[in-house]
Amino acid sequence: MTDVQTRTDAETQPEPAGATSTRRVVLLSAGALGAGAVLTACGTDATGTNPNGTDFDSNPVPAGSAGAQADSAGGNAGKVLVAASEVTVGGGVIKGDLVITQPEEGTFKAFSKVCTHQGCDVTEVNDGSILCKCHNSAFSIKDGAPTAGPASQPLAETKVALDGDNVVAA
DSSP states (O other): OOOOOOSOHHHHSOOOTTHHHHHHHHHHHHHHHHHHHHHHHHOOOTTSSSTTSOOOOSSOOOTTOOOOOTTTTTTOTTOEEEEGGGSOTTEEEEETTEEEEEEETTEEEEEESBOTTTSOBOOEEETTEEEETTTTEEEETTTOOEEESSOOSOOOEEOEEEETTEEEEO
């Protein structure tokens, strides 16, 4: 009869105490760490300011610019924006996030001060135009439409009304 050995010498030798569990722990820890990193990268934070749960904007503005607001008056209907006497006929003033204009006597308009070309803030109202000095875009004080320069979209309009001696958010 022949003696058949079914185990190798390595298998018949006792393992040092804790060697197997240490290797398992290292491998399991590495796997858990990798899985955690993947899940973290794929997750979203529901505390973001955008509805999809992120703080990223699909239309970013340059650093140092406030960015366009959907309602630059902040939803504060009746909030005083400027005294009507400060807005000259055929001109306008920049107050806060808005450009308030008076294209005709008694008609007041308000637009975002953020240029639609690359997000710079407009800097002045002169000769019936709202001017952005970054790239020389100009916009109409009547409707915010671009009249010169690289901007191709109008400035965002905010509804305003005359309340006594003041222009207020409508």
